[in-house]
Amino acid sequence: MRRVVITGCGTINPLGKNVLETWDSFAVGKDGITELDMPDLGRLASRVGGQVRSSSSPYQGENSKVPLNVDRVTSFVSSAASEAINCSGINFDSSTRESSAVILGTAGGGLNTQDESYRRIYQEKKNRVHPLTVPKLMHSAPASQISIEHNISGPVLTFSTACASSNHAIGQAYSMIKSGQILAAISGGAESMLCFGGLKAWEGLRLTAREKCRPFCATRDGMIQGEGATVFVLEELEHAIKRRAEIYAEICGYSMTSDASEFMNPSVEGVFRAMKLALNDAMFNPEDVGYINAHGTGTAINDKIESVAINKLFGLGKNSSYVSSTKSMHGHLIGGSGALELLSCILALKKGILAPTINHIRHDPLCDINLVTNHAIQFKVSKVLSNSFAFGGLNAVLALKSF
């Protein structure tokens, strides 16, 4: 079996417009949740979110065919992918392009385009929408944009599995390289659901926090949405070594499970099994895992269930692996969450910095985990786990190790 490594990273999210800014933000525990900048704010019950502040794709790279007329989510992906590919130094030429893939995750696709189009026809009663509405809003648009921009002509896929979309996409890319089906992949996830309709939809679920996201805290009151994209270059190890690429981490385990029980609430058994299978796939012992980036949405139910499952597998309280939820800083990026959270795992492996769970006021005895609270810590780790548990009972866990 071949080995799979990460040779490039790129991102644009509420904590920064590139990887270095994001890592700095993780290290200082920056709070990226702010009051939303959008019209009709008064009609929203929760007026905060993790917005990407720069209005245009900041990273064009040398090779940019500047995307015209694309949805916000696609412009995020374009920026992140350009950074990742430039960072990795990989060339998509006749020897690589047909055996390279683009595999991305997004829960909602081009939702801003949808929202604007609906507003036009239903609210403004206009009889025509922009001609490119369909190619802009389709879920596959971001992946296609990357394929066109960077001349990648192998498999181009998009996974839409709610909050597990990123981990499923990255896991799929990992599996395809491991099995020899492809040589390299541009993989990650994105979401831009901070449009009025999207926010109203989440409001309806009554699990949005008013001010801050406080995962695992006794006073937590729900999740807060964020937006952005994070993209990686995944590559077969020998190919990476031959071209002397810098290696950020090795992906060595991946699990996909389904709870088959409830649509909204995770099950302890499902979460436990997903983590256990990822450990088995990576051939990790639980006690060797130095850090877990939890799904940790900040809802009453997720954090409790996830804590119990972590206890069962890794032990209780301080005897267990370090855990944090970076959603406290960047919000829940839905389909883009797993990819951004993987960046914190790479920070842990590469630089021994464990990002904190900020806004933590009081310990919840039902969340008896070894939580990194409010301030990042320096701690050398060589094996990490990243959890994503989605509505519909879908679970995807990635295991990484240092190289």
Place this chain on the structure above:
Amino acid sequence: MILDKDVIIKDKIFQILADQAQVNFSELSLTSSLVDLGIDSVGVVEIIFKIEEEFDITIPYNSSQTPLKNVDFSRADSIVELVSNLIVENQSS
């Protein structure tokens, strides 16, 4: 006789074409062809949208019809003539 409103229609159409082709307004003339301006089939559809929005008319264009019936979208002058006629029809209906 060239009326002011004819000039306004022509200028607005020229501006839309110039923006789409990403050229200066001054580079356009009535004999400019869309192909020569580098405007492809997707670009044509976008121009139609902008013209319909600007003048509140409906252009009966279907890209699958060849040859295009009654709708010559190949040159600036044919577009101006088409739009002017549609505006008059619109006003009289």
